Amino acid sequence: MKGGLTMNKHEAITQGLRLIEKSNFCMLGTNGEDGFPNIKGMTNLKHEGIKKIWFSTNTSSKRVQQLRKDNRACVYYVDEKPFRGLMLVGTIKILQDIESKRMLWTEGAEKYYPLGVEDPDYSVLYFTAKRGNYYQALKNITFEIE
Amino acid sequence: MKGGLTMNKHEAITQGLRLIEKSNFCMLGTNGEDGFPNIKGMTNLKHEGIKKIWFSTNTSSKRVQQLRKDNRACVYYVDEKPFRGLMLVGTIKILQDIESKRMLWTEGAEKYYPLGVEDPDYSVLYFTAKRGNYYQALKNITFEIE
Numbered sequence: 001m002k003g004g005l006t007m008n009k010h011e012a013i014t015q016g017l018r019l020i021e022k023s024n025f026c027m028l029g030t031n032g033e034d035g036f037p038n039i040k041g042m043t044n045l046k047h048e049g050i051k052k053i054w055f056s057t058n059t060s061s062k063r064v065q066q067l068r069k070d071n072r073a074c075v076y077y078v079d080e081k082p083f084r085g086l087m088l089v090g091t092i093k094i095l096q097d098i099e100s101k102r103m104l105w106t107e108g109a110e111k112y113y114p115l116g117v118e119d120p121d122y123s124v125l126y127f128t129a130k131r132g133n134y135y136q137a138l139k140n141i142t143f144e145i146e
Numbered sequence: 147m148k149g150g151l152t153m154n155k156h157e158a159i160t161q162g163l164r165l166i167e168k169s170n171f172c173m174l175g176t177n178g179e180d181g182f183p184n185i186k187g188m189t190n191l192k193h194e195g196i197k198k199i200w201f202s203t204n205t206s207s208k209r210v211q212q213l214r215k216d217n218r219a220c221v222y223y224v225d226e227k228p229f230r231g232l233m234l235v236g237t238i239k240i241l242q243d244i245e246s247k248r249m250l251w252t253e254g255a256e257k258y259y260p261l262g263v264e265d266p267d268y269s270v271l272y273f274t275a276k277r278g279n280y281y282q283a284l285k286n287i288t289f290e291i292e
Binding site for chain 1: 173178182186187224258
């Protein structure tokens with residue numbers, strides 16, 4: 001935090017939520033097998049507030065392999081103009097129950113999962129945030145998420 | 147890699163380089179103190195090919211603190227339409243020599259470093275990639291970087 005600029009938690013969460021809602025995609029950070037961080041762009045499909053976020057992915061993907069070994073993750077939303085970013089840190093559960101898969105299914109998803117909603121190569125990633133950081137115009141705040 | 151689609155390393159590097167060149171900013175992934183991955187958006191200032199990348203940052207920032215403890219990092223460039231991404235994995239050196247700081251100085255950088263190019267709160271992050279992954283249109287290739 002520079003120059004005495006401050007922002008409270010409520011404001012950060014309100015602005016962060018707006019950023020989530022206007023984002024078509026976001027970045028998922030995971031721990032690679034060799035100790036290096038990894039990042040992948042993900043389609044922004046569904047969220048509840050800033051605590052719960054769901055993604056769709058291929059069960060066979062490298063990301064799922066990594067998350068089976070280490071479920072610690074972060075999700076990052078960013079806007080170029082004005083430059084602002086929301087980082088959420090938390091853990092991920094890999095879901096393969098049909099209700100979760102139906103909930104997240106979108107038109108055209110056969111492109112990724114040719115066998116449809118029951119495709120075993122289709123999984124849902126369920127992220128739960130425990131901490132957030134919001135950055136905008138040199139203001140920067142880290143906050144716990146209950 | 148799905149459906150037998152392939153891409154060779156040369157093609158991935160050529161396309162990845164184009165993506166770097168058109169990007170105004172990119173994402174930096176680091177290892178947080180508590181074992182969780184972290185992501186931050188960074189201005190895309192300077193690179194040499196896909197192996198060497200330089201960033202400007204505040205010496206007092208959380209990112210610099212993290213990199214002093216663990217210099218393993220990744221850099222991610224992404225384009226929404228068509229959806230494509232380049233992830234580079236490697237290590238970071240924190241530079242504070244005046245030549246590096248001058249090389250990366252841009253007009254208006256006083257906004258972040260009020261004391262100018264010699265501001266002790268101004269550091270250069272020098273990233274060297276050892277491995278890359280390029281993704282586009284369901285094609286995905288991981289490659290070593292010499």
